[in-house]
Structure formats: structure tokens, C-alpha cells
Amino acid sequence: MPDTLTHPTVTAVTLDLTINGRRQRVQADPGARLLDVLRDGLMLTGAKEGCGAGECGTCSVFVDGKLIKSCLMPAAKAQGAEVETVEGLARTGDLTAVQKAFHKTGASQCGYCIPGMVMAATATLRDNPDADIEEIKERMGGNICRCTGYSKIFEAVEIARDVIAGRLPHTALDPEAVGNSFIGHNTRRLDAPSKVTGRLRYAGDMVMPGMLHMQVLRSPHAHAKIVSIDTTEAEAYPGVHCVLTCDDVPGEDGFGVFVEDQPVMARDKVRHVGEAVAAVAADSVRTAREAMALIRVEYDELPGLFDPEDALKSGAPVIHDYAADNVVKHIPVRKGDIAAGFSAADVILEESFSTQQVEHAYLEPEAGLAYVDHDGVVTVVSPSQNITHHRHMLSHIIAKPINKVRFIMSPVGGGFGGKEDMIYQGMLALAAMKTRRPVKLVFTREESFVASAKRHPSRTRCRMGLTKAGRITAVEFEMLSDGGAYGMSSEGVMRKAAILSCGPYEIENLKVDTKVVYTNNTPSGAFRTFGGMQAQFATESMMDMAAERLGMDPFEIRRVNMMRAGSLTHTQQKLASAAIDRVLDAAEGASGWEKGAPSVRGESRGDLDGPGTRRPCTLGARVRETATDRFRP
Amino acid sequence: MLYCDTYLQPATLREALELLRVAPEGSRVVAGATDLLPWARDGRGGDVQVPHLIDITRVDGFSGWRLEGERVRLNAGTVYQEFLEDPDLVRLLPNMPQCAAWFADDQIRRQATLIGNIVNASPAGDGLPPMLTLNATIEVARLDGDRVQTRSVPVEAFVTGPGRTLLQPGEIATAVTCDAVEGYGGSFQKVGLRRSLVISAVCCAALVKTDAKGRLVEDARLALGGVGPRPIRLRDIEEMLRGKELTRDLIAKVSLLPARHVASRSRVEYRRAVVQGFVGSAIEDALAALCVCGTHSTAKEAVDA
């Protein structure tokens, strides 16, 4: 039994369980959850820990035939129970109908939610083999997918239901014929079987002999000087193998995608709540947490910056010495002559837009495993979205030649840009070097929220001049983004925001400025669209408002301005082809748009509530059914 | 993280009470653990050390329910999924299936007990408003010397504020008893961010009984949750409805009243707006539920007339 399961000071409980049909006796900590016993004690890592609070469903298992969330069940409660995990479904090796259907429809993307989804789908069809789509959705409501693959998942459950009931032949689960070309055909995902069976191991599922567990002490302050860090008591705590601070960094301490402004652990000061200050590697997670509580950090709080506009004011607190003006990056784009453009305009619109911070909330919290191999190669296994760059940065940080640094990319349980920054791999490498043991770190969901980068909150001011015919004559576009405490991917995000700023429209005169500043908020970083979303929100809203002002159809005003083959982009690249015309046609058709200006026409609109409109959430299919069945005379 | 030294699973109430009496300070009773485990997380309780956890789900007599005259006795082990799946409970407690359907998700409902929800006393607890409409009382037991003593308290009085109840140290709740209201139409309204796994911003429970023609209100019961430190029963509105013919005007009139009860610390205006719509829909949905049974086919039409 691994030492992670029981803590030296407590008496283990002995659990007799039937797991996937086999009698098992397990020793567990009396406070352990069923999820811990399955994963750490029995190596059944198909059940995942996505949130640890019952919110996500990655840990769903059957206990005595009932599907439950194993992160919410004390293991001791399951004493004597029959437990069935995702590994128990396809025991003979052949996938179940549900698993095959998931494979068929391509229902697995990152795969991290998939074992739980397969379990929830299985439970749904076991409880009601005839469940209709509404009931399927409702019964699976406790399982969350962040790659937004719900449609394919529901499609899979309906196919499985019909195959099981004999309404569809078994061949409905076979792959579709591809013929000579993959283009235009559904192709099967090669990794789907490993995901639907729970066999795929993500970084948090991996173990190595002698492996230690890391926990990270994080800053409670947004901006503070570190006066002192006393690790003596933590170092002396039984079961602790090392305590790390920035003093343990042998090389040049700094990482970042564009500017290497972030130390592996806070150096001299902390710049945001949740910043890593020290780390402990110990025999168990619990020991590491107990030792962490013994580290004494003395802080001297500094005035903080929480609004990007304040960051630009003179006399504002300086967050990084190298950037006295707090500006991380300013990207200007100029084309034509905006003064002339605006004077040629019949109407000028001006509006401000803001977007908020967003967390990626990939279901796999950050996790990694590092070790030093027999050749002295420092190896880090993690779901990094940027391993080559991480490898180069780490070689400077640990002062080793590049051939002594290795990064292995583990399956990414959702990233969406959020796993591009090297926020924990450095600590793992240092701990492995210091202890000469494999070291693993798995973030809690809460830790992932406070420590990982977010989507840039933005404020945009846009001024647009147009002729009466709807042709744009000039645009002035200014975006200020909150970069948070570190640079991370901010520069790239600003570049993309600037390049895409005015949308797929050909504009002869424009002046674009995107700027990102440091604050003491959680750092902003890469997030799907990489700045495009914030800019498009402003520009597309402007297009709709312009249509309204000019009494034009919103599709029409876009067609008047759209880029075509031969157009010059905002950065003056000549396009060989453009597809926006077809995109507009398709969107117009699919939405059933009623032609005309977008002015509110209320209930008189003919395109409201048509086919394909999503009904509002209503009460459960089952409530209605029971009531009707029961009261039927 | 939750750490505990000893996990106990008593088989009888007496044993459970004895274990609780001798348990070191900080020990906890646990039922479904769906409030207890999420509480022991960073940002809430953090790392907590609970000396003894006393799991009451295997206590003899804690599972199941029975009809006692005009009242339903729900033993301490009753979980939310039962209100959705047990056809007799659906019939006897007609606003609980809707409450259950909106409560957490299927998996959590199989663990989450009604009593845990009441003892947890969250201002947003979904079980509280329907329990108020069902005139529920909670029975708690304690040891007096060697004797097991019980007392009963109306749920309305038992919950005194956010996370606060009249439960005394050494006491274990054993059952909730509520009115059996077969023949009433029941409804439950909830607003939150999504359909499953969502804590109510506001919730509202209703029970309505009409005369055989479905015109006159014989009895109406309404309660709100999420609008202040504790759930509230809307007796003033009930009084205005009783004996009356339900019309759109009357519903519109009574819908205006509860806004003043909103005493939340956040989103007050939003909650006021929601509450107004909720009282109307709660009554209408309760009537609609009666219509499904066929005997009151005109109830909804009466409103629309």
C-alpha cells in the first residue's frame, strides 16, 4: 500500500470492498474519500478529481448500483459496498455500447470528463433504458464538459440507447466509411478508446516508486515586500524531504512567454494573491500541507494596483522595476489618414465596451511529475501547451545545458491557452534535483483558480465613421487590457487584438492602439481567441449599432465592408482569398434572419421562436411524467 | 482537506448518542457528507481536523418513511432522490418532486439528506421553503442520563439564521414530520445560473388546494428562500387567497407583496424583481399540477378567464 493513504498519526481503517467484481481489502485514512482510495490505493485512476467539491462529475462511480460522486463520499462510508468504476465497464476488453457510441460520435475531446460522462450515461440508461433526450440531459446534469462537447455526448447516448433497445442495429456503432478521402468524413479519434475506458493517464494519474508530494505556499497579499521567510520548522517536520524558496534557484530566475518577468517562486516581493512563495516536498500530501503551515513569512504590505487605468497614472505604484510606467506592451497599427476618413463620413459613432476576466476552468487542474533520470536529465512531465519553450526557459533557470533538460507533454485535460505558462514546472524540477526523488504536484481546483492566468479583462473605445451607404471611412480603436501581475502571453494577446481589431472589414483609414499594463490582479494570459474575442465584441457591436443608425440590414452593412480577394488587411497584407461572404450567407440562412434594420420590432418579428430555438430550462422530464402517469384516470 | 481520526458508524440511535456524548470537541455528525466535505476546502473551512465523524446513515430506523395519520414521518436518512422517485411521496408531498428535480443533481441527491439540508440551514437551502409549506417539524434526540429523550420543533422556528439552528450539542435529528397533502397542487420555483448543480438565488414553494370545480381556493401555502437570513412563510398572501376565486388580478395583486421581505445582503433589486414573478408562477404552476390530475380541469382556465 502506498504511504500516501494513511497518515502516521492516525489509525487506518480496514475497508472490505468489492471493486469491479473482485473482493479487495484496503487500508485507508479514516478521513479519506472514496476517490482517494480508488485512485491512490487501488490505482483506479479512471475516476478523476476535477473539483473535489461535487461540482464536476469527473469522479462518478457506482456504489451498490447507485451512481455517486466519489469526492463527496467518505471512504469508510462505503464499508462492505460494491463499487463499480469506469474500469469495470469494459472488463473483458470489448467496449460497452455506451463506450462504443462515444467513440463513434467523437464525444471525447480532451477526455478528462469522459470517464465520468460514460458512467453518467451508463447510469441513465440503466435507470431508464427509454430515457428521452430531455431526461438524458437532466440525468447527466451533474457532469460538466469544458471542451463544449455536449452535443456529441448526447448524440452518443441516444445511439447507445437505441442499440441497447434493439431499435438500431449493432452496426450503428461501427465507424463510418471514409473512402478515398478523410475530407468531408467523420474520422475516429485514435485516442478515444483510452479515454472512454479511463485508461489514459494524465499527469495527476501517474505514479513513480519513491515519489514525493509537493504543496505550494501562496501569497495572501496582492502586493507586499517579503521581509523574511523562515522554513526551519517545516524543514524539520517528519516526512519532509525539502522546502524550496527562490533561494534554491541556481540559474537565472525568470520565465514568461514574451518577457521573462516571473520568478519560479516570489523573489523579494509578491505581486498577486495566490503567487507561489515556497514549496514543500514530503512523503504525503497531508504531511506537505502540515509542514507548509509551519513556514513563517513576514510581509510588508505595499499599495496595490487593481485598475488598469490607475496603473497609467503618474505616481502609480510600480509593480516591476524594469517597467516604471507599468506598461507591458503597446501595439500601434496605422493605415491611411483617419482625419480625412472621418471628414468624409456622414455619421460618426462612438462607444465604449468592456469585457471581464474569465477563468478557463479546464477540468484537469494543473499537475506535473518531475524526476532526475539516470543520466542526470531533469525531466518534467506535465500537460504543458508549450513544452519546447518551457524546456529552454527551464534550462536557464536551473543552469543546465539544454540536453540535460527534458519536457514530456502528458495528455492535456483541457487547456484553452491556460496551460501555456510555466507556473509550476520550475518548482517541480528544483524539488526533484534537491531530493533526487520523483516529485508530484497536483493543484486543487481552488489553487488552479487563484494561481493560473485568466482571459484579459479589457476596455475598448471605438470611433467609427461611415457614409450613408454604410461604407466605413475610418476607425479609431483603443483597447486597454489588465495584464495582472506578470507578462505571460500578454504581448501576443495585444498583437492579435490589434491585428484583428477592426474585424474582417476593409478599412482604408484606421488608427489602432492596444495596450496592456501590470496590476496586482491575477495574471492574464492566453485564452482561446488570444485577444480576438475582446476586440470582436467591440467591432461587431459597432457594426450592429451602425446598421441601426443607418436603418440598414446588419448582414448588408457587413457585406458592404467585408474583405475580399485583393483587399488590404489592417496591417496591409494583400489577401489572395477571403471567405467572409460565404460565412455571412451561411449565418443568415441558418439563423432564419428576417431582413431589415435591427431596430427592435418586438413580437412582430417573424424570425423569433422559430425551429431550432432553444426552449428555456423547464422542470424535469421525470416530474411531468410521474405526475401524468399517476393521475391518468 | 478533511482529516479525521476515527470514523464511526453506529447501528442504533442510543449508540450514536453515546458516541456523540463522549466525542472530543470538534467532532461532527455526518449523513450524506455533501455539505461537510465541500466545507473542508481552501477558501471555506480549509484544512480541518475533525476528531470523530459519526456517520448516522446506518442507524437502525433512520431509513424510510411512514404515514402517521395526516402526517408523513421522514426518517433522518431520507435523501432528496426519494422525493422524485417514490410515487407515494410524490403523491403525499406534491411540491417536493419539483424541489428535488432542481436540487443539485441525480448523484448528489442520492446522498444528500433532507435533514442535513435543514441542519445546514443555508439561506439558499432548497428544502426549507417546501418544508415550511408542509408545516414540518423536526424531531431531535438526546441522552438524558441513560434515557433517550426526544423533542420536536417546527422547522420554521428551528432555523434561526444562516447556518444557525436550535440543535443543541449532543443532539441528533431523527426525523422530519410534515403534513400529508394529497390532492394539493404543488410547485417549486428556483432561479440560479444553470439547471443542475446550482445554488438558488431565490426559491419559492407553493401548495394550493381548490374546491372540486377548481375555482375557489380552499387552502394556499407559500414560502420563499434565498431572500434573507432564513426562509419565510408568506402568511399574509395565503390569507388573501383563501376562500377567493383565483383571477389574474388577484394573483397580480398578491405578487407585489413579498418584495418587501427581501432582506438579502446582495442583489436586492434583482431578488425583488424575481420574487414578484415567482409568487405568481408558483401559484399558477401549482394549479397546473392540479389540472394534470384531471379532477380540476378548469383551475388554470379559471385564472386565465
Ligand SMILES: Cc1cc2nc3c(=O)[nH]c(=O)nc-3n(C[C@H](O)[C@H](O)[C@H](O)COP(=O)(O)OP(=O)(O)OC[C@H]3O[C@@H](n4cnc5c(N)ncnc54)[C@H](O)[C@@H]3O)c2cc1C
Ligand atoms: C455540488 C453540490 C450541489 C448542491 N446543490 C444544492 C441545491 O441545489 N440545493 C440545496 O439546498 N443544497 C445543495 N447542496 C448542499 C447539500 O447537498 C445539501 O445541503 C444536503 O441536503 C446536505 O445533506 P447531507 O446529508 O449531505 O449533509 P451532511 O453534509 O452530512 O451534513 C450537513 C450538516 O448537518 C449535520 N447533520 C446531518 N445529519 C444530521 C442529523 N441527523 N442530526 C444532526 N445533525 C446532522 C452535519 O453535522 C452537518 O453539520 C449542494 C451541495 C453540493 C456539493
